Amino acid sequence: MIYDLKCKCGEVSEHVFGMNEADGAGQCPACGERVTRKDNRVPSTFNIAGCHSAGKPVPNYSGYYDEALDTWITSKQHRQDEMDRRGLVPYEPNPTLKRISDENAYIRRNSNSGDLEAAGAIKQNHKAADKFRKNTIRDSIVDKAIDGIKKEQS
Ligand SMILES: [Zn+2]
Numbered sequence: 378m379i380y381d382l383k384c385k386c387g388e389v390s391e392h393v394f395g396m397n398e399a400d401g402a403g404q405c406p407a408c409g410e411r412v413t414r415k416d417n418r419v420p421s422t423f424n425i426a427g428c429h430s431a432g433k434p435v436p437n438y439s440g441y442y443d444e445a446l447d448t449w450i451t452s453k454q455h456r457q458d459e460m461d462r463r464g465l466v467p468y469e470p471n472p473t474l475k476r477i478s479d480e481n482a483y484i485r486r487n488s489n490s491g492d493l494e495a496a497g498a499i500k501q502n503h504k505a506a507d508k509f510r511k512n513t514i515r516d517s518i519v520d521k522a523i524d525g526i527k528k529e530q531s
Pocket residue numbers: 384385386387388405406407408409410
């Protein structure tokens with residue numbers, strides 16, 4: 378698995394260690410200082426397309442180890458296939474809740490911290506989100522109950 382290790386000189390370099398190599402160490406390519414998996418690890422900047430988020434392409438990108446899937450993933454399509462095979466669905470926020478949270482983020486960005494009107498609007502949105510969640514849960518309970526009755530009758 379690939380680890381991004383950040384040297385004290387600021388250089389972030391990639392090092393490959395086995396899952397059990399907790400005390401793995403390498404050398405900073407910029408200054409030659411020793412970097413270790415334990416002390417220098419920073420969140421990986423890899424994404425599925427094989428590019429660094431900073432826009433620096435990775436030559437000979439061969440994939441990454443997905444801990445949740447316990448599989449070496451080589452592409453976005455491969456990840457989708459592995460998820461399908463396991464019957465997993467990627468988490469997607471409910472559109473209504475997402476809209477409310479986007480709106481709150483927008484209000485926060487465009488208001489001052491002491492803005493009472495903005496604070497009130499955010500509070501209203503939180504209430505609306507709570508109500509929506511409760512209704513959604515209630516609806517699913519009702520749906521299940523109705524399904525149960527239908528099955529008994531058939
Ligand atoms: Zn260094």
